[in-house]
Amino acid sequence: MIVITGASGQLGRLVIAQLLETVPASQIVAAVRDPEKVADLAAQGVQVRQADYSQPDTLDRAFEGAEKALLISSSEVGQRVAQHRAVIDAAQRAGVKLLGYTSVLHADSSALGLAEEHQQTEAALAQSGVPAVVLRNGWYHENYTAGVAHAVANGAHYGSAGEGRISSAARADYAAAAAVVLTSTDDQAGKVYELAGDESYTLKEFAADIAQQSGKPVVYTDLPEADYKAALLHAGLPAFVAELLANSDAAAAKGALFDNGRQLSRLIGRPTTPLSASIADALPR
Template identity: 60%
Template sequence: MSTSPRLLVTGASGQLGRLVIQSLLKTVPAARIVATVRTLAKATDLQALGVEVREADYDQPAVLDAAFQGIDRLLLISSSEIGRRVPQHRNAIDAAVRAGVGLIGYTSLLHGDASPLPLKAEHVATEAALRASGAPFVILRNGWYLENYNGFIAPGLEHGAVFGSAGEGRIAAAARADYADAAAAVLAAGAEHAGKIYELAGDDGFTMADWAAALSEVAGKVVAYNNLPEADYKALLINIGLPAPVADLLSSSDVGAAQGGLYDASRTLSRLIGRPTTPLKTALAAALKG
C-alpha cells in the first residue's frame, strides 16, 4: 500500500458524504482524497477544494471499476435507495475487491442483526457480503441522526404537539457531523481499524417526550409528545401526505425505537472522535436558526 494512501468517499454529494470530506480535509491533503458522485456537476464545490471527483453509480459495475482504481481505503456510504441496497452494495464491494482496495468502511445500522428496526435486513446482508469478500473491512454501525427529527420542529411549534410510536424508548442520536467525523477518523487511520465493528451513538439518550421538552425549552413554546399505537401513527402519516411505504417504515422504526433499537450507552462514537457528541439542545437551537 502507498505511503500516501488515497482515500475515497462514495455518495460524496450527499449530506453525510460532504461532511466526511470536510472532516478529512482537516487532517488529510486534498490531493489524497477522492469523492465519487453520480452527477459530476453536483460536486464542483468539492473540486474547488482540490478533491478529485469521479463518477460512480452503484448500479453500474464498470463505472465503479474505473472509479475505484488506485484507491487504498474506501468509505462505502449506504445507498439511499431502500429496497435496492443489497445488489448496489454488492456491486461496490466487488468493484473494490477487483481494484485491490486495502480497507472498506461501511456505514451500517446500530446493533446490526440484533436491531428490531426493519431497516436492518439490507445492512445485515451488506455486512455479510463484506465478510464474504475477503477484503479488509470496518463496519460503522450508525445510530439515528439528530437531524432526522428536524421535520417535527415546525409542525410541533405550530400545533403544540408531536406524534409517534416510540413510547419510552431511549434514543441515543447524534449529529450527522459526529458520525462524519468518526468515518473520517477511521478512514484516515486505516489498518488499525480493520476487522472492527463500531456501535456508534450519541452520548446521552432521550425519549421523544424528552425531545419535545427540549424543543419547548429551546423555542420558548410548550410542545407535548403524544404517543400513538403503530397503526394510528401510520394512518396519521398517510393522512398528512406520506406514501404508505414511507409511513410504514417510519412507524415501524418508531416501534423499534420503543424496543431499544436506537439506544447504545457505550460512548464509542465520542471516543472515536475525541470529543463529546452534539447535545440535543445544541442541535435543536441550530435547526431553529436555520
C-alpha cells in the same frame, strides 16, 4: 487515495469536509452519481468521479488507485444489497486495503426493519475477503429535529416510540468518526463500531426540550405504529418513508435506538453533540 461513495449526500459531504482538515484534497475522491452536484468539491481540488451503485461498470474507474474507501449505504431501500455488493466487488477488484461501511446500530440483533439489508451487506463484506471496518451508526439527531418547526407550529410532536430511549447524535459526529477511522494509523480491518450519542432521551423529553427552547407548548403524542404511519401519509410523506419512520419508532420503543457504550465519543475524542444544540439550530428564526 481515499474514495468516498455517495459523496454528494449529507453524510458524504460532511465526511469529505472532515477529511480535508488533514488530507490533501488531491488524495480524496468524491464518487457520485452526478458529478455536477459536487462542482464545489472539484473547485477545492477533490477528485470527482462518476459512480452509480446501480451501474457496476462505473465503479471500477471510481476505485482506481484507491487505498481506502467508505461505502455510504444507499438510500434506495429494497435495492441496497445488490447495490452494495457491486461496490464491494469493485473494491475487491481494485485491491482496496480498507473498506468502511456505514451500517446501523446493533445491526446483527436490531428490531429495525431496515436492519436486514445491513445484515446482508455485512455478510457480503465478510465473504468478500476485502479488509473492512463496519461503522454501525445510530440514529441522527436530524431525523427528529427536521420536524422541530412543525412541532412548534402545531404544539405537538407525534411518534410511536413510547418510553423507548434514543441515543442519537448529530450527523457531523458520525462523519467525524468515519474520517478518524479512514485516516487512522492503527489497523482498522475487522473492527465493528457501535456508534451512538452520549446521552439518551424519550420523545416526550424531546418535545419538552423543544417547548423549553421555543417558549411555546409542545407535547408528545404517542400513537400506535399503524396510526403514526397513517398520520405521516396524511402529512404527504411518501409511503416508503412513512413505513420506515413508523417502523423505526416502534423498534425504538423496544430499545433498538439505545446504546450507552459511548464508542462514538471515544473515537472522535470529544463528547457527541447534545440534542439540545441541534434543536436550537432547527428552531424557526
